Amino acid sequence: MAENFLKNEGWKLQGLAWLYWCFVDNYVTDFWEKFAYHYSRKGILINSSVAHLDIFEGVPANQAVRAAHIVLLETLSMLSVDRESLPPVAGGVISLSHLWKCYGTTRVPGEIIDHLEVYCGTTRHIIVYHRGCIYKLNVFDENGRMFGLEELTEIFSELLTRDESAGKVEGRIAALTTDSRNQWCLNRRRFFLENAINRASLAVIESAIFSLILDDAKYSSDPEALEIFLKNMLTGDGSNRWADKSLNYVISSNGRMKAEIIRCYASYQEQINDVDVACLVFRDFGKGFIKESRISPDAFVQMAIQLASFKDQGKFSLTYESTSARFYAKSRTETLRSVTKESCAFVKSMVSTESSNEERVKLLKEAAGVHVINSKECLTGSGVDRHLFVLHILSKMTGINSPLLNYYIAQPWELSTSQTPNMTRQINEDEHPNLSWFGAGFQAVCKTGYGISYRFAGNHSICMNIASYKSAENTDSHRLRQHLIQSMHEISAMFRI
Structure with missing residues (x-):
């Protein structure tokens, strides 16, 4: 098939x-955003959203103070992006163009394809969701002065004491945004654009810097509550997220169109109930021990994922690891394929009773070495998946049939993985382990697979968040978590002998 591809199309x-x-700054990004994201007709929440959690032990603060801090810091961040005053990353060789789409950005639904409307730098308000009511909150006064922390705290304190709540239907208006994109497009036109008052309200929501949700629930850091927290961040409750907004912040109480609306709300509840999440804060060792073993920390975790997945599924699964390609203008990511001949040989040695410890260590280092080489190739623009994706899109646009590209695009990513980058360099997570960040989480990209997000909390812990679908007969997030714990212990034991 590959030879025919080279000879023909x-x-x-x-x-x-x-x-x-020859005519664009980046030949991948526009196609990737349009056809990997905006062309999808599935609802955004769960299918495209990424959930972020808090730190290990939350700093004591009431809801108003925490909300005020978030608004102040994010508004300052937006101004830095708008004024292009952010300090350069990696000596200025990392593209920051994507930051323009973080603030004041709304994904507008279309019948066939969505598009983005960006108001970064021109908008001066946020929207606040509390007990079913949506408020417009200006963060600048009439003279263009940004409100300070005390002023914002006072505003939120007053808002939280209001004895206001929306009706059952009105309080679920945001449920419309959880529907399929083409259906939400039709409802947006029907209920908002064709009504002058509703159209004005929609404009306020869509032009906001971001959306902030004041949640009445309380969340702790114990494992069971952490999973409830992650699931809530990923899915919402079906009515308290404006799904089109690029940023939805949720602040818990402890600092952490009638018939159509009801239909959307009920339909989305089924999707929420189908989400299976498991959280793991692995404290037995961290990045420090892995580096002492002279193994790339990312490669170590990826090999542990491969071993755990093999135990879980009884086979090797096509694995996607998202890696940065931001050395190039307007670039996003590239696909790093974790399954290689070397990784398969290592996994087979781990499940074989005939392999010696020396052989397993040798195979692990070979697999990790190949993983590092492939990662560097992706980082420097030598990956293959984004290029094949562009060729596939061009084949569809021009009517040039390609059996190879059709086969390539149809393969499901049964394991979608990503290492979450450090949240900030202002906190030393080894000196202050309780301020370490739990990381992020996202849903599996295919119904029979897993989504795994992980990060290294300093040198002391590894945080992993797993998501899958309960309706899938072959997956179980908590089962995979146990396989991951076992696999990391087995691999680390090879270096303790």
């Missing part, structure tokens, strides 16, 4: 890709 599509490359 391959060179034609490559020529079209080269021609397109």
Whole structure:
């Protein structure tokens, strides 16, 4: 199939890709955003959203104070992006163009494809959701002065004491945004754009810097509550997230169109109930021990994931690891394929009773070495998946049939993984382990797979958040968590002998 591709349609599509490359800053990004994200007709929440958690032990603060801090810091961040005053990352060789889409950005639904409307730098308000009511909160006064921390705290304190609540239907208006994109497009036109008052309210919501939700629930850091917290951050309750907004912040109480609305709300509850999450804060060792073993920390975790997945599924699963490609203008990510001949050989040695410890260590280092090489290739623009994706899109746009690309695009990513970057360099997580961040979480990209987000909390812990679908007969997030714990212990034991 590959040889036929090179002889026939391959060179034609490559020529079209080269021609397109000549006229744009980045020949991948626009296609990737449009067809990997905006073209999807699935609802945004769960399918495209990423949930972020808090730190290990929350700093004592009431809800108003925490909300005020978030608004102040994020508004300052937006101004830095708008004024291009952010300090350069990695000596200025990392593209920060994506930051323009973090603030004041709304994904507007279309019948066929969505598009973004960006108000970064021009908008001066946020929206606040509390007990079913949506408030517009200006963060600048009439003279353009940004409100300070005390002023914002006073505003939130007053808002939290209001004896106001929306009706059952009105309080679930945001449920419309959880529907399929084409249905939400029709309802948006029907209930908002064709009504002058509702259209004005919609404009306020869509142009807001971000959305902030004041949640009445309380969340602790014990394992069971942490999973409830993660699931709530990922899904919402079906009515308290404006799904189109690029940022939805949720502040818990402890610092952490009638018939159509009811239909959307009820339908989304089924999706929420189908989400299976498991959280793991692995404290037995961290990045420090892994580096002492002379293994790349990311490669170590990826090999542990491969071993755990093999135990869980009884086979090797096509694995996607998101890696940065931001050395190039307007770039996003590249796919790092974790399953290699070397990783398979290592996993087989771990489940074999005939392999010696020396052989397993040797195979692990070989697999980790290949993983590091592949990671560097992705980082420097030598990955293959985004290029194949562009060729596939061009084949569909031009009507050039390609059996190879059709086969490539149809393969499901049964394991979707990502290492979450450090949240900030202002906190030393080894000196202050309780201020370590739990990380993020996202849903599996196929119904029979897993989504795994992980990060290294300093040198002391590894945080992993797993998500899957309860309706899938072959997956169980808590079962995979146990396999991961066992696999990391087994791999680490090889270096303790």
